[in-house]
Amino acid sequence: MTENRHAALGLSDEKVMEMYKTMLLARKIDERMWLLNRAGKIPFVISCQGQEAAQVGAAFALDNEKDYVLPYYRDMGVVLTFGMTAQDLMLSGFAKAEDPNSGGRQMPGHFGSKKNRIVTGSSPVTTQVPHAVGVALAGKMEGKDLVTFVTFGEGSSNQGDFHEGANFAGVHKLPVIFMCENNKYAISVPIEKQLACENVSDRAIGYGMPGYTVDGNDPLEVYKVVKEAADRAREGKGPTLVETISYRLTPHSSDDDDRSYREQDEVSEAKKKDPIVTFGAYLREVGLLDEAKEQEMLDDIMNTVNEATDYAESAPYADPEHAMKHVYAE
Secondary structure, three states: OOOHHHHHHHOOOOHHHHHHHHHHHHHHHHHHHHHHHHOOOOOOOOOOOHHHHHHHHHHOOOOOOOEEEOOOOHHHHHHHEEEOOHHHHHHOOOOOOOOOOOOOOOOOOOOEEEOOOOOOOOOOOHHHHHHHHHHHHHHHHHOOOOOEEEEEEHHHHHHHHHHHHHHHHHHHHOOOEEEEEEEEEEEOEHHHOOOOOHHHHHHHHOOOOOOEEEEEEOOHHHHHHHHHHHHHOOOOOOOOOEEEEEEOOOOOOOOOOOOHHHOOOHHHHHHHHHHHHHHHHHHHHHHOOOOHHHHHHHHHHHHHHHHHHHHHOOOOOHHHHHHHOOOOOO
C-alpha cells in the first residue's frame, strides 16, 4: 500500500476525493468545449488541460471566504474551486447574456465573479499581478485577514507587470502568493528562449521573498507549498513566489496549431504524466478509488457537463441595445 501523503498534510479522504473530482470536472468541461468549438457552436477555447493539478491543489489551500483569487485565462480549476459552476463556464463559452463573467461580452477565460471573490482579469497578459498586489495592500491597510492569490504563465513572468508587482509586494511585505504555472510554452516560444535563469522561482530573491519550484502534476505538493505561503502571508511575513512545472497538453488555444513549433512525440511523452491519470493512480493505491467509484464520479460529472451544455446552448444572447452597458455611467 502506498504511503498516505494527504493525511500528513492534514487533508481528509473526502477532501482529496473532492480535489480529484474538481480536476476531472475541469478536464471534462474543457474537452466538451473543444468539441463544441470544432462543431462551430462556440467561437474560442483556451485550455486548462495538463494544469488542473496545480490549479486545484493551490485553490484548495486557500480560504474561499476570506481570500481573493486573480486567475489567468487557463484557471478553470481555480474558479471551480472558488464556486463557479460548469453552467457558468458554458454560458461564457457560448457568450450568452447570463455569463457571470461579462454578460457574454468577453472571450472565455476572462474570469470574474464578485460573490466568488474572483477578481476580473483582462486580455493583456499579466495585468492581474499588480491588481493582486493592490488588493493585498488594501487588505493590509484595512487590517483584514486576507491573502491574494494570483496566477500567470512563465511567459508572463517576463513582463514588466510581474516585476513591478513582485518588487512592490516584497518591499511592503504584502500577503500575496504569486503562482507561475510554467507549462513550457509562451504560445509558441519554448522556455529556453524565454528565460536565462534555470527556474522562474530563481527570481524571487531579487524581490526579497522565498521562491519554490514544485511538480505541477502533483496536487498534494502544490497544496503543501501554497498552504505554507498562505500561512506566511497571514503571519505578516510577506509574499511568496511559487512555480509549478507542468505541460500544456493542447495547442495554445483553438486558433493555434502546435504542430508548427513542437514535436507531437513530445506531447505524447508529456501525456504519460497527465495529472488526472497520476492522481487517480495515487487515490487507487491508497484505497480511496476503485473502478465502481470512478465510474460513478464520471457519470455524475458527465451529467453536470451535459446539463450545463444544454442550458447554455439554449440560453438567450444579450440584447444588442445592451452593448454599451457597463461602459458609460448610467
